[in-house]
Every structure is written in structure tokens, then in C-alpha cells.
């Protein structure tokens with residue numbers, strides 16, 4: 001591995017990717033400092049849709065690779081590897097578009113990236129040094145997504161159910177499940193699997209000691 005290590009955490013929507021990644025990040029950043037570890041979400045790279053009306057935005061398939069600007073994410077990961085800071089877009093799930101703000105992410109020795117389709121894109125896969133797949137049963141994901149989307153993303157029961165049937169579930173079988181083959185580590189039991197969290201933390205500490 002080179003000077004920088006990029007760790008991808010993929011899996012179904014609500015499988016626990018962001019809880020897992022943010023727990024690893026929070027538990028390590030205090031110990032290591034933010035110049036050594038950074039975190040990015042693939043969701044930040046949903047395409048800007050500010051030119052579309054709300055009625056048009058709700059028709060987008062947010063579970064299809066075309067919904068993401070993966071090229072921008074790939075170029076940001078390359079820049080971070082090269083020691084340059086990047087301006088990560090910020091995305092609003094309620095407005096279905098990017099906000100005006102960006103978040104300046106500084107280059108770090110270890111970069112955690114989490115998102116549903118990270119392992120489906122061969123250009124992105126080339127950037128990852130370590131790959132993790134959250135293997136949470138789909139019924140558990142649906143229940144967690146329902147609760148989260150009602151509480152945090154301004155959705156209704158019927159809108160979550162409709163989107164789940166139309167795009168979320170089909171995309172899981174078409175894109176996400178087949179991408180599990182590219183994972184180095186498969187994590188069961190979601191974002192609170194402390195043994196898996198500790199394994200990744202130990203690996204990160206070991207990599208940083210070598211750099």
C-alpha cells in the first residue's frame with residue numbers, strides 16, 4: 001500500500017455503512033488527529049439537480065449508478081492521495097439536490113468512503129486499498145430505512161414503500177449484491193458490529209505505524 005490508504009464500505013441502503021464508518025472515524029480521530037483520518041460519503045456525489053423541478057427530481061432513480069457523479073468522486077480520491085484538499089459537495093435528501101455549501105476535506109493518510117454503489121464501479125474499485133461489504137439481511141435494512149427516512153429524511157410510509165419496491169430492492173439485486181465479490185471483508189449485524197469495527201481500527205493503526 002502507498003502513502004495513503006482508502007477504505008471503501010459498501011452494502012445495501014440502511015445496512016449500517018454510515019454508522020460503521022462514522023464509528024471507526026469517531027473512535028480513531030481523537031486518538032490519531034484529523035490529518036491522519038478522513039471520511040467521505042458517496043451520497044455527497046449524487047448529481048446536482050437544481051435545474052429540475054421538485055416533480056422531476058422525485059422521478060430520479062437514486063439507486064442507479066447514473067444518479068451519481070462517480071467521476072468526480074474518483075478525481076477527489078486521486079487528489080487526496082496526491083496531498084490536495086478537496087471541496088466535497090453537500091447533498092440534501094429532502095430537496096433531492098446538492099446544497100450551495102461544500103465541505104473542505106483535507107488529505108489524510110487513511111480515507112474512509114461509504115456508499116451503496118462504491119464496489120460496482122471498476123474505476124472507483126481501482127482506488128480502494130481495502131474493501132468492506134455490510135451484509136445485513138434486506139428485511140432488517142428495510143425496517144431501518146423506514147424508521148430513518150421517516151425520522152430524518154422527510155418521507156412518508158407510502159413513499160418509502162413505493163421507492164423500495166420500484167428502485168431500492170431491484171437495484172440491490174442488480175448492482176449491490178453482485179458487488180460483494182469485490183469485498184475483502186464481509187461484515188454481518190450492521191453498524192454496531194464492534195468486533196468488525198475493532199478489526200478495521202487495528203488494521204488502520206498498523207498501516208499508520210508503517211507509513
Ligand SMILES: Nc1ncnc2c1ncn2[C@@H]1O[C@H](COP(=O)(O)OP(=O)(O)O)[C@@H](O)[C@H]1O
Pocket residue numbers: 011012013014015016017018019020144145148189190191192193
Ligand atoms: N447494528 C445495528 N443495530 C441497530 N441499529 C442499527 C444498526 N446498524 C445500523 N443501525 C441503524 O440503522 C439505520 C441505518 O443505518 P445507516 O448506518 O444510516 O445505514 P446506511 O449508511 O447503510 O444507509 C440508522 O438509523 C442506524 O443507526
Ligand SMILES: O=c1ccn([C@@H]2O[C@H](COP(=O)(O)O)[C@@H](O)[C@H]2O)c(=O)[nH]1
Pocket residue numbers: 012013014017018043046062063092093094095096097115116163168
Ligand atoms: O435524493 C435522494 C437520494 C438518495 N436517496 C436514497 O438514499 C439511499 C442511499 O443512501 P443510504 O444512506 O445508503 O441509505 C438510496 O437507496 C436512495 O434510494 C433518496 O431516497 N433520495
